[in-house]
Amino acid sequence: MSQTHKLQAVFWLSLSAFLAWDFLASEPVDLRNEPPLIAAGSGQASSGGHCSISK
Amino acid sequence: MKRLPLAALLAAFFVFLVLSVSIRQAVLMLIGVGMGAALAAARFGFTTGWRQLIEQRNPQGVAGQVLLLALASLAALPLLGQFSELHAALGPPSVSLLVGAFVFGLTMQIADGCGSGSLYKAGLGVPLNMGILPLFALGSFLGSVHLDSWLSLGQTAPVSFSAVYGTGGALALTLALLAAVLVAVRLWVGAGQSWFDKRWVWGAVALAVLATLNLLLAGQPWGVVYGFGLWAAKISVALGAFEPATNAFWDQAGNAQRLTQTVFKDVTTITNIGILGGALWVSAKSPTGSKPLTTQQWVIGLVAGFVMGYSSRLAFGCNIGAMLSGISTGSLHGWLWVPLAFAGTLIGVRVRRYYQF
Numbered sequence: 001m002s003q004t005h006k007l008q009a010v011f012w013l014s015l016s017a018f019l020a021w022d023f024l025a026s027e028p029v030d031l032r033n034e035p036p037l038i039a040a041g042s043g044q045a046s047s048g049g050h051c052s053i054s055k
Numbered sequence: 056m057k058r059l060p061l062a063a064l065l066a067a068f069f070v071f072l073v074l075s076v077s078i079r080q081a082v083l084m085l086i087g088v089g090m091g092a093a094l095a096a097a098r099f100g101f102t103t104g105w106r107q108l109i110e111q112r113n114p115q116g117v118a119g120q121v122l123l124l125a126l127a128s129l130a131a132l133p134l135l136g137q138f139s140e141l142h143a144a145l146g147p148p149s150v151s152l153l154v155g156a157f158v159f160g161l162t163m164q165i166a167d168g169c170g171s172g173s174l175y176k177a178g179l180g181v182p183l184n185m186g187i188l189p190l191f192a193l194g195s196f197l198g199s200v201h202l203d204s205w206l207s208l209g210q211t212a213p214v215s216f217s218a219v220y221g222t223g224g225a226l227a228l229t230l231a232l233l234a235a236v237l238v239a240v241r242l243w244v245g246a247g248q249s250w251f252d253k254r255w256v257w258g259a260v261a262l263a264v265l266a267t268l269n270l271l272l273a274g275q276p277w278g279v280v281y282g283f284g285l286w287a288a289k290i291s292v293a294l295g296a297f298e299p300a301t302n303a304f305w306d307q308a309g310n311a312q313r314l315t316q317t318v319f320k321d322v323t324t325i326t327n328i329g330i331l332g333g334a335l336w337v338s339a340k341s342p343t344g345s346k347p348l349t350t351q352q353w354v355i356g357l358v359a360g361f362v363m364g365y366s367s368r369l370a371f372g373c374n375i376g377a378m379l380s381g382i383s384t385g386s387l388h389g390w391l392w393v394p395l396a397f398a399g400t401l402i403g404v405r406v407r408r409y410y411q412f
Contacts, residue, residue: 004182004345011177011185015331019318022289023075026317034077039274040138046274047309048322049281051367051376052144052213052388054206055307 058339065332076319083272083322087329088336090265090277094175095334097258101374102163102172104255105400106407112244119255121233126263127383128229131270135384136222143217143384144276146371148391149210151202155369156377156392158362160399163374164407165359170279170373173360174327178334181345183353187360188283194364195280196287203303205369216385225385232390233382266379273322276380280367282323285313348412355410370396 001009036042065088072081093099104116135141146152163169168176168184173191176184216225269277288305291297292314299305299314318324348356367373371388372381378396381389 004180007182007185008180011188014189015328018286018290019328022286023317023319025293027315029076029317029320031075031077035079037079037082038272039079039140040134040271042140042274044274045140046142048273048275049278049285049309049313050142050144050275050323050380051278051280051372052146052276052381052386053281053309054147054149054202054210054371055304055310 087326091330091333145213146388151205156395160396164403191364198368214387
């Protein structure tokens, strides 16, 4: 296994571990409040985080 | 890893998101995969395009980027006018933006990748970019922590071309400004240059379509930086190293709420994961070679990655969140970002050369 492949393995395992920990440690997802598939025309304004927000 | 097991893993992740988070987030992950595959397969590097323009007077990369901006604007501005649920990427013109964009443009040349570039190259398995991503996240988080102080140096309210000139006027102004960019590039490169290369053209078309889908589904434009800052913020809170209630940015209702939710509910996170996966899928067929770096180059590259993350937060986005999404949704801050980042890049290419990257 090359050095790059080892680094790749560490990278993906670390990312997977973070995502698994985060999913288990965060508040449960309320599936009954699932947003509509398409925001456009849904009547529900988007409230997601974005790089351009200052607050 | 081969493509078939990778595709199976991505399909399994898609099903997990459908069952455990939402269909929207699952589909957004697939859009991210498409973005990563397009970025990686077309080698659509914003950083490289600017560097080729400066060093070789090669306009192909910048022409591809202008094509992407024009196509994305032609789709996004009418959609924003039609659907009130959709948001533009409106950042405030500010000292923070000017400083952040300049430093970002400088450091992205040293790190050889902007926000999307670092992501797809990490997905491709380029060692420096894999090392940069966690530092980029940490820098982005620290930038958000300090953002309030930077904004206190001076800011004005965000300016939306659509709000000022209407959809038609905003589109006309945006296309006119893009044409002006092409004129400036033509003056720099001179006559007889080849302007269009197949990979830049199809990359621009694919990314414009995917960015538009992102806007339609998520209700917000494509972004990269916010998700990384969120990841580092969550880890810092979990370690007891950060108290969000005492910070102006993370105490805001939306940000505070996202700290309690899984990152799978965050739009920028889910497309970032998709981009990594899409690039990995491309690398399975055509592995990427990269020249080994010296210890000094590693240290400089990693420091540049950290500063790039910090400055991207100050600049209200990277090449994606500020330039592509800002310009294509009619935000003045996108047009302020470009010249400042390009000025930084003029220094960055020299630093890059000096350290023989």
